[in-house]
Amino acid sequence: xxxxxxxxxxxxxxxxxxxxxxxxxxxxxxxxxxxxxxxxxxxxxxxxxxxxxxxxxxxxxxxxxxxxxxxxxxx
Amino acid sequence: xxxxxxxxxxxxxxxxxxxxxxxxxxxxxxxxxxxxxxxxxxxxxxxxxxxxxxxxxxxxxxxxxxxxxxxxxxxxxxxxxxxxxxxxxxxxxxxxxxxxxxxxxxxxxxxxxxxxxxxxxxxxxxxxxxxxxxxxxxxxxxxxxxxxxxxxxxxxxxxxxxxxxxxxxxxxxxxxxxxxxxxxxxxxxxxxxxxxxxxxxxxxxxxxxxxxxxxxxxxxxxxxxxxxxxxxxxxxxxxxxxxxxxxxxxxxxxxxxxxxxxxxxxxxxxxxxxxxxxxxxxxxxxxxxxxxxxxxxxxxxxxxxxxxxxxxxxxxxxxxxxxxxxxxxxxxxxxxxxxxxxxxxxxxxxxxxxxxxxxxxxxxxxxxxxxxxxxxxxxxxxxxxxxxxxxxxxxxxxxxxxxxxxxxxxxxxxxxxxxxxxxxxxxxxxxxxxxxxxxxxxxxxxxxxxxxxxxxxxxxxxxxxxxxxxxxxxxxxxxxxxxxxxxxxxxxxxxxxxxxxxxxxxxxxxxxxxxxxxxxxxxxxxxxxxxxxxxxxxxxxxxxxxxxxxxxxxxxxxxxxxxxxxxxxxxxxxxxxxxxxxxxxxxxxxxxxxxxxxxxxxxxxxxxxxxxxxxxxxxxxxxxxxxxxxxxxxxxxxxxxxxxxxxxxxxxxxxxxxxxxxxxxxxxxxxxxxxxxxxxxxxxx
Numbered sequence: 149x150x151x152x153x154x155x156x157x158x159x160x161x162x163x164x165x166x167x168x169x170x171x172x173x174x175x176x177x178x179x180x181x182x183x184x185x186x187x188x189x190x191x192x193x194x195x196x197x198x199x200x201x202x203x204x205x206x207x208x209x210x211x212x213x214x215x216x217x218x219x220x221x222x223x
Numbered sequence: 224x225x226x227x228x229x230x231x232x233x234x235x236x237x238x239x240x241x242x243x244x245x246x247x248x249x250x251x252x253x254x255x256x257x258x259x260x261x262x263x264x265x266x267x268x269x270x271x272x273x274x275x276x277x278x279x280x281x282x283x284x285x286x287x288x289x290x291x292x293x294x295x296x297x298x299x300x301x302x303x304x305x306x307x308x309x310x311x312x313x314x315x316x317x318x319x320x321x322x323x324x325x326x327x328x329x330x331x332x333x334x335x336x337x338x339x340x341x342x343x344x345x346x347x348x349x350x351x352x353x354x355x356x357x358x359x360x361x362x363x364x365x366x367x368x369x370x371x372x373x374x375x376x377x378x379x380x381x382x383x384x385x386x387x388x389x390x391x392x393x394x395x396x397x398x399x400x401x402x403x404x405x406x407x408x409x410x411x412x413x414x415x416x417x418x419x420x421x422x423x424x425x426x427x428x429x430x431x432x433x434x435x436x437x438x439x440x441x442x443x444x445x446x447x448x449x450x451x452x453x454x455x456x457x458x459x460x461x462x463x464x465x466x467x468x469x470x471x472x473x474x475x476x477x478x479x480x481x482x483x484x485x486x487x488x489x490x491x492x493x494x495x496x497x498x499x500x501x502x503x504x505x506x507x508x509x510x511x512x513x514x515x516x517x518x519x520x521x522x523x524x525x526x527x528x529x530x531x532x533x534x535x536x537x538x539x540x541x542x543x544x545x546x547x548x549x550x551x552x553x554x555x556x557x558x559x560x561x562x563x564x565x566x567x568x569x570x571x572x573x574x575x576x577x578x579x580x581x582x583x584x585x586x587x588x589x590x591x592x593x594x595x596x597x598x599x600x601x602x603x604x605x606x607x608x609x610x611x612x613x614x615x616x617x618x619x620x621x622x623x624x625x626x627x628x629x630x631x632x633x634x635x636x637x638x639x640x641x642x643x644x645x646x647x648x649x650x651x652x653x654x655x656x657x658x659x660x661x662x663x664x665x666x667x668x669x670x671x672x673x674x675x676x677x678x679x680x681x682x683x684x685x686x687x688x689x690x691x692x693x694x695x696x697x698x699x700x701x702x703x704x705x706x707x708x709x710x711x712x713x714x715x716x717x718x719x720x721x722x723x724x725x726x727x728x729x730x731x732x733x734x735x736x737x738x739x740x741x742x743x744x745x746x747x748x749x750x751x752x753x754x755x756x757x758x759x760x761x762x763x764x765x766x767x768x769x770x771x772x773x774x775x776x777x778x779x780x781x782x783x784x785x786x787x788x789x790x791x792x793x794x795x796x797x798x799x800x801x802x803x804x805x806x807x808x809x810x811x812x813x814x815x816x817x818x819x820x821x822x823x824x825x826x827x828x829x830x831x832x833x834x835x836x837x838x839x840x841x842x843x844x845x846x847x848x849x850x851x852x853x854x855x856x857x858x859x860x861x862x863x864x865x866x867x868x869x870x871x872x873x874x875x876x877x878x879x880x881x882x883x884x885x886x887x888x889x890x891x892x893x894x895x896x897x898x899x900x901x902x903x904x905x906x907x908x
Contacts, residue, residue: 167477169719171292171439171474171476172292172293173718173719173721174474174476174477175288175290175292175476176287176721177721178288178476178477178480179286179287179288179290179325180287180322180721180723181321181322181325181484183477183480183481183484184473184477184481185481185484186484192515194517195517196517196617197517197613197614197616197617198613198616198617198626198720200515200613200724203322204319204321204322205318205319205320205321205322206319206322206723206724206725207723207724208721208722208723208724209609209612209613209616209626209720209721209722209723209724210719210720210721211616211620211626211719211720211721212617213620213719214719214720214721
């Protein structure tokens with residue numbers, strides 16, 4: 149069952165299934181390595197504010213609103 | 224083989240990989256800063272000499288990919304295709320090879336004469352990756368060398384690779400990446416079409432154009448749109464995209480990304496040997512845990528900001544005092560020198576009041592800007608600033624601003640000039656513009672002397688609270704205006720928040736110092752010239768017609784003051800002196816205090832707290848309510864010339880600084896009106 153990124157907990161490893169966003173932002177996410185099929189790790193997910201994701205070997209902070217529109221499966 | 228004496232190297236790479244550090248290491252102080260033609264993106268280039276060859280280095284904007292959706296992103300591809308550099312060096316952070324290779328692939332596809340410099344190899348070994356450099360080079364068909372961006376340790380082997388690449392006959396590298404049958408079929412169709420319709424283009428350019436057209440790249444579209452066969456080509460591309468979407472059920476960019484990252488994954492499995500993480504990183508992780516903690520993050524930042532400000536003001540205060548003394552000394556000496564030469568008084572006044580007064584008024588800000596930028600650059604370089612943006616994003620998001628906009632706004636409390644300069648870190652033009660437009664409402668240090676003078680004269684018992692209320696009002700107005708701009712001016716603004724949190728590092732001191740010097744020099748040069756011109760204009764207004772006392776009621780400035788003063792009647796301060804003071808405050812806000820001194824004929828008002836005679840004069844001319852309305856007006860009205868000069872530079876047009884003058888003054892009038900008339904209704908007058 150795919151879930152939105154904001155529902156995962158710290159330490160979860162997630163395989164991205166789909167990304168809902170505009171064309172330009174999709175490009176920015178792809179450039180950073182976040183796209184359908186990518187495997188990432190949740191480093192930080194507080195109840196509010198942006199999430200911190202580990203994509204490849206870098207930490208990326210992503211706005212909560214956007215993270216709610218990205219879905220994936222726990223590995 | 225042609226041996227050229229001058230080489231041009233372009234430096235490309237992701238943000239935070241040490242690109243600027245390498246640029247500084249290579250070129251040292253031989254740098255030139257300007258803008259890319261027609262764009263607001265900064266262009267840096269520099270020179271150095273190696274083995275009798277003069278080498279020009281161009282620092283390309285840090286980017287994650289070459290696909291451009293905005294004009295600004297086309298710079299790197301434009302540079303490589305049009306200026307044809309001898310070598311393009313991509314700096315890669317060895318700790319994050321896979322992500323960096325995404326750009327590498329596109330540089331190879333573009334046909335760039337590429338050399339890869341692996342930076343931070345030692346750190347990568349310390350963490351968890353060991354890279355087989357030889358295998359990487361063979362798999363990519365690109366020379367790969369180890370390079371320490373901070374030192375010249377590997378300079379020899381690096382330059383050898385650069386020279387070999389520059390003087391090799393065949394510069395373009397072939398990449399073994401294929402996109403799979405479906406995409407290749409579509410690419411083949413587009414290539415075939417381009418081959419038939421266009422002459423004099425290389426096969427590499429056709430390949431590149433075909434891929435970029437599929438991706439919807441801005442630059443490729445722009446170039447194609449001039450051609451006669453554009454509509455036909457566009458239709459072809461559109462059909463290809465639709466067909467691929469049908470087959471794969473994904474959008475075209477995701478399909479291409481999967482192919483590219485798939486290639487990278489396969490490659491890195493052959494190249495990276497992994498082992499376990501060592502202790503150093505754990506310490507950094509612990510620190511990170513505190514500064515990004517949901518409860519501790521903001522208090523921690525508040526402490527950092529407080530220390531930053533205290534240090535800046537404590538350190539810059541004596542320096543500013545010395546600069547003031549220096550200019551007073553110069554002014555006094557020049558006056559006596561002029562007297563011995565029997566120069567006409569107007570010449571002496573022009574030089575002393577106009578030129579020295581004006582230039583001195585600007586240069587006095589240099590220490591504060593220099594120190595603020597030094598400390599900021601240290602924080603930025605260490606990696607902490609990205610965490611601040613993360614911590615503040617929630618709050619900033621609520622008021623419609625980008626998380627990164629917080630830093631420029633905080634800086635505005637010191638001085639709006641560095642605040643506006645710092646908006647360069649924001650991702651989009653619109654985010655930058657919005658943050659620039661509301662920045663002047665952050666009450667800068669130059670407005671403080673005005674508050675101290677007025678609050679001391681009228682509200683001495685509550686001085687601290689009155690001043691605090693003004694700072695607070697500034698913040699509220701900034702939030703409200705930000706909200707309104709977002710609602711009406713930039714409707715499509717909101718760029719979602721995404722930011723890389725780079726690993727903590729020791730700042731590269733040399734780079735930081737070069738950076739600070741650049742900022743200070745830009746300020747001196749650009750703001751200095753404009754301010755000098757305006758200072759002379761204001762001097763003329765205050766001195767004309769011939770023979771009047773400087774800045775008196777009979778001068779042109781005085782009569783303008785009398786003409787505009789009725790505008791301020793509803794605000795409670797329609798005496799001509801305050802109109803003149805506000806007019807002069809346009810040069811620099813603290814000039815308001817000294818202008819009142821001149822106009823009321825009271826010397827020695829440098830120290831607002833001690834200027835009791837000036838306080839008495841003010842008490843005769845203002846009611847307390849009018850004084851408060853006046854302070855609000857000073858807080859909110861048109862920013863000083865230095866700020867406008869910087870806004871002009873940062874937005875590349877006169878439109879925005881002029882708009883800024885208009886709207887801030889309107890806002891100031893409205894707020895002062897509400898406070899004064901409201902106060903009168905409630906019998907506070």
